[in-house]
Structure formats: structure tokens, C-alpha cells
Amino acid sequence: MRADIKFIEEKFARFNREMFGSRLPLPPIELTDAGTFLGKCVYRGRLLDDGRREIYDLRLRFSTRFDIAERVAEDVVIHEMIHYFINYNGLMDTAPHGRIFRSLMECINRNYGRNVTISHKSGATAGEMQTEVADKLRRWHVIAVLLTGTGDTGVKILPHVEQKIIDFRRRAMQVRQIKRVDLYLHDEPFFNQFPTSTALRIARIAPQLLREKLTGARSLRIENGHLIY
Ligand SMILES: [Zn+2]
Structure with missing residues (x-):
């Protein structure tokens, strides 16, 4: 299937309710024919007078170039929603798919039986995987x-x-x-x-x-x- 706005908005509403406590306002959804990505969370940033960085104009962009399974398209929507959640809340992650992203992704995969992945090329090293396991432990x-x-x-x-x-x-x-x-x-x-x-x-x-x-x-x-x- 190829995602359209209606599909994405419906999935956004459902996953927002199920996974994000309905706390995310629906951002503008954009479609593109890009061949380099399935989805993207785009935004603009500006430096405020007091040195803080403000993120605004958040949008989710999806490529209609690829014919993918519905389940995969859903996981792409969730992936972008995790980026959106982090940006919307002004959280500072350690990398684009840093610790906050990964811990949210793993939590969602585990609790909702999803298979959201990080599609970037380098992948996680053994050391990073170990960190993720450690991230579940209760430490003072x-x-x-x-x-x-x-x-x-x-x-x-x-x-x-x-x-x-x-x-x-x-x-x-x-x-x-x-x-x-x-x-x-x-x-x-x-x-x-x-x-x-x-x-x-x-x-x-x-x-x-x-x-x-x-x-x-x-x-x-x-x-x-x-x-x-
Ligand atoms: Zn990503």
C-alpha cells in the first residue's frame, strides 16, 4: 500500500490514544515522492535571546514512493511520532536516534507488539545494545x-x-x-x-x-x- 493523508491521520489518532496518552496535537501531514526516506519529522528551530533553542513548525512528512505493507507503514508512522513526541516536549536526546528515542521505541515495541526500527545505516553497536538493556534497570x-x-x-x-x-x-x-x-x-x-x-x-x-x-x-x-x- 501507499499511505495517504487519511490513512496517516487515522493511524496518528489511534497511536496517539494508545501510546502517547492523547497528548500529541495532530501536526500538518505532508506527502512527498522522496526516494531517500519513508518518513521524516521536520521542524524549524531558532535560537532565543536567552540561549535556548526553540523548535517550531513541526510537521510529519511521508513518502508515497514505496509500496509497503500496511503494518510497516504503521510502524513508520509510530517512528515519526516518537521523533515528534521528543521535539514537541523539547526533550534533548543524545543523538537523532539517541537514548530517549530508543527507550521509547523499545517500550512501544514491547508493550504493543510493534516492530518499529531505526532505519539509519550504521545500526546499533554491541555496546549500545548493552546500554539499552541497562536502561531498563532500576538504579538510584x-x-x-x-x-x-x-x-x-x-x-x-x-x-x-x-x-x-x-x-x-x-x-x-x-x-x-x-x-x-x-x-x-x-x-x-x-x-x-x-x-x-x-x-x-x-x-x-x-x-x-x-x-x-x-x-x-x-x-x-x-x-x-x-x-x-
Ligand atoms: Zn528517525
């Missing part, structure tokens, strides 16, 4: 949640070392744009995807998603130079 993380004056939320995974945590919080609070730093301890595997470091490089995250993932987390606070659990 010290999570710093940062709130900026403009209402943006960022997340940072810190080494589990008291002095480094205290030091990070102190440095972060000295940054003018940062209004608040909260600390949590949690073993939710969602947080495995973020690198552990004390650098002031922070992953932006949708507040609602973060709230969801922090359910059951334990609050940490600093008192008299010590971390209190």
Missing part, C-alpha cells in the same frame, strides 16, 4: 530539578557524592536565570537516559512529564552542609 539517581525564571524546567543527574551534590546546587543557584533547585532520590528507569555529571549543562524537560516520572521520589535537602534524606 540523585536528581536535581531546576526551575528558570521563564518557567522552564531542567533536569540533571548528579553523582551520588554528598559534597558534589552540595557544590552543584550552590553553583546552580548562582546562575541568574535559575530560580530554584530541588533535589530528589529516585530509581525510576526513565532517568537512566541522562548522563551523570556535575557540569551546568542541563536537559530541558516538559514539566508534566517530569512530574509524572518523579512520582514516588524521595525529597532531599541540604542542612548545615549535609545532605538530609
Whole structure:
């Protein structure tokens, strides 16, 4: 079959309901005769005055060049919806098909019996595969949640070392744009995807998603130079 707008919009609505909690607004769907891809999530980006990158004008584009099985066409729609979900929520992945993409894809394949793949040429190395298995494990993380004056939320995974945590919080609070730093301890595997470091490089995250993932987390606070659990 060759996908048309009606097919894609119907599948988008269904998978949005089943897999994304109906939280994705329907973006413009475009068809092309391109021979180099089956689907693409396209958008424009601009740098804001405060250094943040804003993504806008998100669209999903599908090629009608290839005659493919309906099931495969559905998986292509899901693949592009994962890109769309990541961009729409302003998540910063480690690569175009980075850890966030892969963990969402694997989760969907497992829970919905799908076969969504990453079609890029290089494929996953053995090392990456191992990382993905590790990404399902429950590990304890010290999570710093940062709130900026403009209402943006960022997340940072810190080494589990008291002095480094205290030091990070102190440095972060000295940054003018940062209004608040909260600390949590949690073993939710969602947080495995973020690198552990004390650098002031922070992953932006949708507040609602973060709230969801922090359910059951334990609050940490600093008192008299010590971390209190
Ligand atoms: Zn892709």
C-alpha cells in the first residue's frame, strides 16, 4: 500500500490514544515522492535571546514512493511520532536516534507488539545494545530539578557524592536565570537516559512529564552542609 493523508491521520489518532496518552496535537501531514526516506519529522528551530533553542513548525512528512505493507507503514508512522513526541516536549536526546528515542521505541515495541526500527545505516553497536538493556534497570539517581525564571524546567543527574551534590546546587543557584533547585532520590528507569555529571549543562524537560516520572521520589535537602534524606 501507499499511505495517504487519511490513512496517516487515522493511524496518528489511534497511536496517539494508545501510546502517547492523547497528548500529541495532530501536526500538518505532508506527502512527498522522496526516494531517500519513508518518513521524516521536520521542524524549524531558532535560537532565543536567552540561549535556548526553540523548535517550531513541526510537521510529519511521508513518502508515497514505496509500496509497503500496511503494518510497516504503521510502524513508520509510530517512528515519526516518537521523533515528534521528543521535539514537541523539547526533550534533548543524545543523538537523532539517541537514548530517549530508543527507550521509547523499545517500550512501544514491547508493550504493543510493534516492530518499529531505526532505519539509519550504521545500526546499533554491541555496546549500545548493552546500554539499552541497562536502561531498563532500576538504579538510584540523585536528581536535581531546576526551575528558570521563564518557567522552564531542567533536569540533571548528579553523582551520588554528598559534597558534589552540595557544590552543584550552590553553583546552580548562582546562575541568574535559575530560580530554584530541588533535589530528589529516585530509581525510576526513565532517568537512566541522562548522563551523570556535575557540569551546568542541563536537559530541558516538559514539566508534566517530569512530574509524572518523579512520582514516588524521595525529597532531599541540604542542612548545615549535609545532605538530609
Ligand atoms: Zn528517525
